[in-house]
Amino acid sequence: MIEGIEAMEQAWMISDTSDSSSDSDLGGRSGSSSSSPSPHAPSPPPPPPRANSPSIVDSSSWVEGAIIVGAGPAGLAVAACLKDRGVPSIVLDKANCIASLWQQRTYDRLHLHIAKQYCELPLLSFARDVPQYPTKNQFIDYLHDYARHFEIQPLFDRCVVAATREQSGDRSLWRVETVDKRRGVREEFRSRWLVVATGENGAERIPEDLRPGLDRFQGTVLHSSQYRNGKPFKGQRVLVVGCGNSGMEIALDLLNHGAQPSIVVRSPMHILPREMFGRSTFAVAMSLMKLLPLRVTDKLLVMYATLALGNTTKYGILRPSTGPLETKAKFSKTPILDMGTFRKIRSGSIKVMPCMEKIDREGVYFGDGRYESYDSIILATGYKSMVCSWFKDDGNYFSRDGFPKSGWNCDKGLYAAGMSRQGIFGVSKDAKHISDHIYDDFSFIERKRTNSIVNFKMMMK
Ligand SMILES: Cc1cc2nc3c(=O)[nH]c(=O)nc-3n(C[C@H](O)[C@H](O)[C@H](O)COP(=O)(O)OP(=O)(O)OC[C@H]3O[C@@H](n4cnc5c(N)ncnc54)[C@H](O)[C@@H]3O)c2cc1C
DSSP states (O other): OOOSHHHHHHHOOOOOOOSOOOOOOOOOBOTTTOOSOOTTSOOOOOOOOOTTSOOOOSEEEEOSSEEEEOOSHHHHHHHHHHHHTTOOEEEEOSSSSSSHHHHHSSOTTOBOSSOGGGSOOTTOOOOTTSOSSOBHHHHHHHHHHHHHHTTOOOBOSOEEEEEEEEEETTEEEEEEEEEETTTTEEEEEEESEEEEOOOSOSEEOOOGGGHHHHHHOOSEEEEGGGOOOSGGGTTOEEEEEOOSHHHHHHHHHHHHTTOEEEEEOOSOOOEEESEETTEEHHHHHHHHHHHSOHHHHHHHHHHHHHHHHOOGGGGTOOOOSSOHHHHHHHHOOOOEEESSHHHHHHTTSSEEEOOEEEEOSSEEEETTSOEEEOSEEEEOOOEEOOGGGTBOOTTSSBOTTSOBTTTTEEETTEEEOSOSSOHHHHHHHHHHHHHHHHHHHHHHHHHHHHHHHHHHHHHHO
16 A cells, blocks of 8 residues: 555646557648648657767767756756756757747646646745636746746757767766757757656657547547637537546537537546645645545545535446545546536536547447547547657666656666656656756766866976
């Protein structure tokens, strides 16, 4: 049984992964005739250089401090913590702005799902007048303020296409290669420390078994990263595939914009009210866990949820046999914090559908034998890490799904920030650990260097 504060912190953090099992990318597709990607579709990264054939770079720089890949919350947090301790760093991002996920790949009505005190980055709090659950724009403003405050100026349009380790004496050296497609320039950066902060949401995840049907379907197909709001779907029958926090909220948004949404729920999941007794459910769970074992806390959460929401099973949403915190800890499946969708499911305004059997030109056959036609399908099927597309690893540090094998400290000056499936709370924890670790190493080297200069000067006297 998982107990203790550390387990509690790990037990339940928001991440927007889905229950789908297989991977692949899909650009957006609007209408049957068009096969061109949607303007919101993320452009594919340029091909990595072939193994064993060093590519010709236009410039090569030695970085005194750390190289941080990714200017999302995790990359910014690491850069800020390092700066605070006097360690320099550079931040590289393939996008043209900080927090590109939040600025370019999220829907309009998105708010932080958990209260702001659990979504702060280290060393700088949200302003007092920011509400308990900041909107995505308030969160983006906070990140801009954060970067300004710590004078973090990422190098944008630098897509990292390769990172390799070399041994230099008794130390490792990391070589990172970037491509700036806009300027047509290849650069190389070298350092003792490399921080991977490219996130768990590198690319859209589309279950492989859906692909053939989606190709046949004549209506609009979008991934949730391309969905902005329900306006274009007014009056349409829309199927949302995937019932994570994004899928549930998108179904509600569609309804509010005059669409007729249905949502596919293909495996058991926990829905909890966003607040309990006027406090964030997450905060309540954290407090309970300090006093009670995880399973008892889970029981109390489910009891409260049943009182507040009713029996979800009646509406086609089964609860897993393990409680919400245990399910998150064991299977990385985040409980849904209800933003009002469940009330609409209860009233019948949003239909719950079982697993999909087959998609044809106009609609979908479901596991219970029903067939429904749709105008659009929105895939809220989650994301996948893309680290393995550029990190030349041989499976030493990252598993095949692009997650670090040994947490934030991957060894030999390599770190992973924000890849512990614990949302922004986990991002902050990683940033503190990583900056402490690099600081110790950095100051040791600085001391050694100062001592050799002093010794040299004394010899010359
Ligand atoms: C819709 C949605 C809602 C969420 N809501 C919450 C919430 O309410 N609370 C919470 O705690 N968590 C939430 N999360 C989960 C998580 O906290 C966020 O995804 C958060 O942005 C993670 O930060 P990150 O810096 O690790 O990754 P990201 O924000 O994904 O940043 C990664 C950066 O790396 C860059 N990058 C990627 N590949 C390369 C490359 N090869 N070269 C150069 N740069 C690269 C990207 O451009 C990006 O800027 C949410 C996630 C999603 C998708």
